[in-house]
Amino acid sequence: MNDVSQAGSVTRDAVGIIDVVLEGGPVDLPADLRSRRVARAEEKIKVLHYGGYEHFERGAFPEAVGLPVVFRWTGRTRIAE
Template sequence: MKDVSQADPVTRDAVGVIDAVLEGGPADLPPDLRSRRVAGAEEKIKVLHYGGYEHFERGSAPATVELPVVFRWTGRTRIAE
């Protein structure tokens, strides 16, 4: 997943950056990883965590634009060694 949060303002506006909240998954996933800004077209988010990836998929759209989009945990994969 490409993080567009640090992109210049023109790039962020062009891709339609949205606020996202990650729900579920491991209890020890740090809170700062559970809130992020992603491209509006993003359907899946993959987070590196303790030798593997936590996978989250987009839930239903929020009722208002001001609310973040919820991505729910769908599983974990381990990094091949």
């Protein structure tokens, strides 16, 4: 029987999480929204901002060890009313 502790599951979950930085987009997008942690598999991120969504996509550069992954701004959509 395998011993599965809670600490082990936390470690497994944390392996799939990466730090990212959002680059570009509106200059008034708050700094605290530009740094986040997301699942490693994420290719796109959208951020609610002033009645719309700012869209960011993962950059084409390979991940550097210890540095956040850069997601670049690709556009904005408005929320339909």
